Structure formats: structure tokens, C-alpha cells
Amino acid sequence: MVTLKRAAGHPAARADCKTTRRGLIIGAAAFGVLAGRPVRADGPERLAAIDWAMLETALALGATPVAAAELLLFRKYAVEPAVPDGVADLGLRGALSYEQLVASRPDLILISPWYQNRAHILSRIAPVENLAIYQSGRPPYEAAVAATRALATRIGREAEAERVVAEADAELDVTRERLKPFAGRPMLLMNLGDVRHFRAFGADSMFGDVAARLGLGVAWTAPTRFGAYPTVGVEALATMADATVVNIGPTPPSALDGLRDSPLWRVMPPIAAGRFVNLDPVNPYGALPAARRFARLLADGLATFANG
Secondary structure, three states: OOOOOOOOOOHHHHHHHHHHHHHHHHHHHHHHHHHOOOOOOOOOOOEEEOOHHHHHHHHHOOOOOOEEOOHHHHHHHHOOOOOOOOOEEOOOOOOOOHHHHHHOOOOEEEEOHHHHHHHHHHOOOOOEEEOOOOOOOOOHHHHHHHHHHHHHHHHOOHHHHHHHHHHHHHHHHHHHHHOHHHOOOEEEEEEEEEOOEEEEEOOOOHHHHHHHHOOOEEOOOOOOEOOEEEEEEHHHHHHOOOOEEEEEOOOOHHHHHHHHOOHHHHHOHHHHOOOEEEEOOOOOOOOHHHHHHHHHHHHHHHHHHOOO
8 A cells, every 4th residue: 555645834734733633642542541440331421421411311311520611601501400519510612622521531521413523532532422402304302302311321320210201291282281371372482692592482382392292382484404593683683563472581781772762663563562572591402400490491481461
């Protein structure tokens, strides 16, 4: 076999060096860690979560990961479940600290299809479990139930999974009763980006799916990608006169402040009629804990309208 050697200054050569250097670091560190670790006979217990929905699910199952990605933002924007202080932060989901991941000595790494392009690297550190919730044509709540059970089976917590699913279903049942006065009413589920634009969530989002399960309508009917339409001008509210506008955080403070002074916003029919609810942050691509949090916050927010 003849191997062609790239010139040292070639960009591809630099990329090869970077990839090789990372591979050597990961490989050497992983070998050092794994060589001194006994083989588990009772299934993986040391979990590392790259995907936030999988982090939520593991925590709900009572399997606290040893490491997870972007914990500062998770605690601020996903909020639930609470992450214990002892969980190591792996840095940004888009720029993981592989060294920290190796040092955390995971038995299993949790990802979703959005991180599949890194599976070949991650699998050099520990086995990878890839569970999907957001798939075209499949309701995310149903997929979250399946993912909860699949992870529980992998880590030997089947009974905990049935508890998690039953508690989520029960909370939605109770919330549906609370929201009976709003049954069938269209909800524009959105996330403000700035004073002129928002992201709209469709029926195929977790928010839209949960709203439908609560007996509510979903006002946004245009096609979405992964459950959301990324950039919508606030003038679109003119075509949704009967909708209740539900803004789901996180929201830039400047956006909310600017709305109060925006003549365009104030003349939009739902806003002029006072049908605007602002909710605390919820993970838009979460699992069953996010679904429960959204349902609870939505019911509390709509309670301000009494019986409408």
C-alpha cells in the first residue's frame, strides 16, 4: 500500500494533526482509566449525558449522571429536574471537554441523533446510548415515554421508568381538568427573540403535543422543522385574532421591555384583548420532565384569566 503524505502546511494536514492529537489524547486517557476499572456485572451506573433530554430522563429515573454538558445553562433554562452539585460539567454541547469526560470515568454515554456525528469519538471512551425523541411524524411525548423505558431497560431501572411515566400521565390528567374552561381554544406557543420576532412552536413540538393532550388547540399550523418555525414577525399575530399568546422562556429581558413600548405589538388582536401569558423557561427539546413543567406552568399562567 502506498501512503501519500500531505505537506505540513496543507489545511487538511493541519486538520489531520488536530484530529490525530485529539484521538491520541482520548485514546491514551481512556486506556489509562479503563485499564484500572473492574468490569461491572450489574449494568452501567456511571452515566454521562451529552443531550439535555437524556439528562432529564436519567435524573427522573434516579440515575444521577457523573457528568453532563452545559450545566450552567441547563440549570437556568431547563431548570427541572434539579442537577446535584457533584455532577461534573463537560462544557458546551458543541465543544465538549473530552478530557473531563474521560476523567469522569463513565460506563455509558447518553446522546440523541443530534450528536450522532460524535458517536465514533465518544465510543472510544465508553459505550454510547443514542435515544431519539424528536423524529418526523412521531409525537414527542410518546417518543419520550419510549426513551424513558429504553434507558431504564439499559441501566436496570424498569420499575422507576413505570413510575416516571405514570406520574407524568397523572400530572397531565390533573392539568387537563384544570384547563377545561380553555378546551379547544387556540394557543400560539412561542418564544420571543426580540421585540419584532419570535419562534413559533407547532403541533409536532413537545409544547404543541402537550397542549393538545391538555385539550387545547395549537394556533401555529404552518410547517415546522423539529417542531418550531424559527423566525416569525410579530405582525403574524394579526391573522390569529382568537389565539391566546403563550410566550415560553427563556426570553431576553430587552424583548419583554420593548414589547410594552411597541405600538405594533399592542395593536395585534390577541394582545389588544389581553390574551398574553409569559412563562418561565422550559427546555423546548426536553423529555417527560420538560413536558410536566410546561403543563404546570401553562395551567398556572392561564389561571390568571380565571374562566376566560
